[in-house]
Amino acid sequence: MQDRDREFRAYFEARAAVVRRTAFLLCGDWHRAEDLAQTALAKVYVHWGRLDRSGRVDAYVRKVLVRAVIDESRWRGRRPETVVEAVPEPAEAATGVEEAMDVRRALAALPPRQRAAVVLRYWEDLPVAETAAALGCSEGTVKSQVSKGLGALRRALATNRTVLWEGS
Amino acid sequence: MSDEVRDMIKAALADEPASGLEFERVVQDGRKRRARRRFGVLTTAAVGVVAVAAVAVSGTVASSSAPPASVLSTSPTSVTSSVAPAPGCAAPAGMGGFPDQPRGSATPEELAESARLTEAFAGFALPLPAGVEATPLRLCAIDASWGGDFGLTGDRTVIVYVRPLGRQPPGECRWFTPETQCSVRALPDGSTARVTVEPGSEATLATADVWRGDGTYVSVMETGGTGSKNRVLTDDQLVAVATAPQLKVQWVGRAVPADPSNRRAAELDQVLAGALPPGLTVERHLPSDEAALRFRVSQGGYRAAATVTDAEGRGSVMVTVDVPRDGEPTCRDRSACRVVELAGGRKATVETTTEDGLIRRHLYGQAADGSRLTVQSSNVADMGPAADRPTRPTPPLTEADLIRIAELPGLHW
Numbered sequence: 001m002q003d004r005d006r007e008f009r010a011y012f013e014a015r016a017a018v019v020r021r022t023a024f025l026l027c028g029d030w031h032r033a034e035d036l037a038q039t040a041l042a043k044v045y046v047h048w049g050r051l052d053r054s055g056r057v058d059a060y061v062r063k064v065l066v067r068a069v070i071d072e073s074r075w076r077g078r079r080p081e082t083v084v085e086a087v088p089e090p091a092e093a094a095t096g097v098e099e100a101m102d103v104r105r106a107l108a109a110l111p112p113r114q115r116a117a118v119v120l121r122y123w124e125d126l127p128v129a130e131t132a133a134a135l136g137c138s139e140g141t142v143k144s145q146v147s148k149g150l151g152a153l154r155r156a157l158a159t160n161r162t163v164l165w166e167g168s
Numbered sequence: 169m170s171d172e173v174r175d176m177i178k179a180a181l182a183d184e185p186a187s188g189l190e191f192e193r194v195v196q197d198g199r200k201r202r203a204r205r206r207f208g209v210l211t212t213a214a215v216g217v218v219a220v221a222a223v224a225v226s227g228t229v230a231s232s233s234a235p236p237a238s239v240l241s242t243s244p245t246s247v248t249s250s251v252a253p254a255p256g257c258a259a260p261a262g263m264g265g266f267p268d269q270p271r272g273s274a275t276p277e278e279l280a281e282s283a284r285l286t287e288a289f290a291g292f293a294l295p296l297p298a299g300v301e302a303t304p305l306r307l308c309a310i311d312a313s314w315g316g317d318f319g320l321t322g323d324r325t326v327i328v329y330v331r332p333l334g335r336q337p338p339g340e341c342r343w344f345t346p347e348t349q350c351s352v353r354a355l356p357d358g359s360t361a362r363v364t365v366e367p368g369s370e371a372t373l374a375t376a377d378v379w380r381g382d383g384t385y386v387s388v389m390e391t392g393g394t395g396s397k398n399r400v401l402t403d404d405q406l407v408a409v410a411t412a413p414q415l416k417v418q419w420v421g422r423a424v425p426a427d428p429s430n431r432r433a434a435e436l437d438q439v440l441a442g443a444l445p446p447g448l449t450v451e452r453h454l455p456s457d458e459a460a461l462r463f464r465v466s467q468g469g470y471r472a473a474a475t476v477t478d479a480e481g482r483g484s485v486m487v488t489v490d491v492p493r494d495g496e497p498t499c500r501d502r503s504a505c506r507v508v509e510l511a512g513g514r515k516a517t518v519e520t521t522t523e524d525g526l527i528r529r530h531l532y533g534q535a536a537d538g539s540r541l542t543v544q545s546s547n548v549a550d551m552g553p554a555a556d557r558p559t560r561p562t563p564p565l566t567e568a569d570l571i572r573i574a575e576l577p578g579l580h581w
Contacts, residue, residue, distance in 0.1 A: 045198025
């Protein structure tokens with residue numbers, strides 16, 4: 001195996017699952033998430049030497065994922081079918097899978113950029129500046145998108161659950 | 169606050185299914201992308217120099233040169249106004265841009281076909297716009313297929329690939345990016361043409377694939393260097409090149425599997441319908457999902473994966489059908505693995521592994537046409553952050569179930 005492949009394998013084994021989860025949170029579909037993750041990781045392989053030296057591999061992956069999801073949402077917007085569901089009705093207290101479904105539906109109801117901003121800030125734990133870089137927008141826009149996104153999630157999930165955040 | 173939000177988001181991952189991401193497939197995908205990208209850069213560099221010396225007359229291609237080596241060169245010196253017949257050539261192993269990876273070598277018969285195709289195409293009047301010139305095309309052996317490229321005025325390159333049809337049915341449109349445009353049309357001679365245009369951020373790719381009535385498959389792709397987005401050839405002109413009689417391959421090729429398609433995935437759904445044991449129900453991730461095991465095109469093959477439930481709890485099931493290939497499943501040194509014989513004498517391996525209460529069952533087999541089949545089941549539905557713990561005592565499918573599914577008559581590519 002070439003050095004390139006060996007080094008990339010180490011990255012793949014360490015990060016593939018994380019990339020797939022982030023992709024899922026961005027798109028809401030595990031199958032699609034896997035395709036997105038494969039594409040992002042294949043692109044990393046293409047640019048491995050440069051990315052590895054720069055230490056920007058994860059940032060590159062995030063940018064690929066976010067752009068793909070946002071582009072796809074635009075595309076779907078012009079097609080008859082849509083995967084984004086309406087904001088769900090307030091649910092009974094939920095645990096486990098039910099809770100997962102509630103959160104998933106609430107995330108899916110967010111506009112793609114808001115969803116990406118929330119996922120990158122709070123799941124990937126990125127600073128505002130890096131979130132802005134991944135989204136290709138200003139830091140002010142990130143703050144605005146995150147605020148709106150969290151507000152929408154709060155409204156969707158608040159019933160029968162403790163409001164987990166305030167004033168965001 | 170951030171930890172609480174993070175925990176909330178984490179909850180969305182509670183029923184994460186088993187990952188189908190495979191290192192080898194990602195690397196294979198990456199290598200193709202890398203080769204195509206590198207090929208574009210090299211070609212553009214060569215074309216940039218060649219354009220100065222090219223002597224092609226507008227509307228026709230210049231006669232091909234006869235470089236001494238039997239390996240394709242991207243050097244500008246390969247383009248002259250010589251009219252000597254070109255010898256056969258083999259595309260270098262690292263060259264990308266083709267559906268196949270070049271072997272880097274060729275049999276005498278492949279070299280002969282390379283020479284014949286190159287010479288024949290030199291006599292084809294390219295349908296070029298006024299003022300556009302083209303460099304010669306040499307079609308070099310790839311792997312029972314032939315390919316090469318020619319440059320066009322305007323920093324554009326046309327990659328031509330031909331092979332025997334191999335009874336492959338015409339492909340269907342697939343949209344790789346949101347901006348992709350695709351159409352399929354029947355031609356008067358019984359051929360089928362698919363035109364795909366991918367704007368892309370680096371360069372616009374326009375491809376005409378033609379499954380020809382004369383038994384040849386031809387792909388003609390116009391691309392360019394980074395930032396090259398203005399096409400030179402129209403859809404019709406690409407199709408005209410792809411239907412050039414001079415590109416008919418006189419070669420007995422092997423059978424070529426069909427491209428994966430949503431249509432075939434839907435057919436495979438019917439094959440799998442009713443294959444789960446009674447009492448097992450497929451969970452829906454969203455209310456809009458169908459409660460059924462559905463195939464979809466994924467990573468170049470077909471995959472059906474689901475969380476299933478019965479009175480014992482939740483577990484996972486995954487069935488994949490991959491493109492037919494040579495070879496036979498083997499246990500090698502895996503002690504828990506055994507080889508079983510499926511209907512028709514086909515071999516399969518079956519293995520059940522247990523680790524910390526997690527029980528996973530795998531079957532690797534082949535359909536009669538050589539399709540690679542995988543049937544898996546585990547007693548864990550959760551593979552995510554809160555996962556790696558059994559969600560039922562045993563997997564929902566027994567080894568006998570795996571074998572029964574692998575033996576379904578219609579489960580193949």
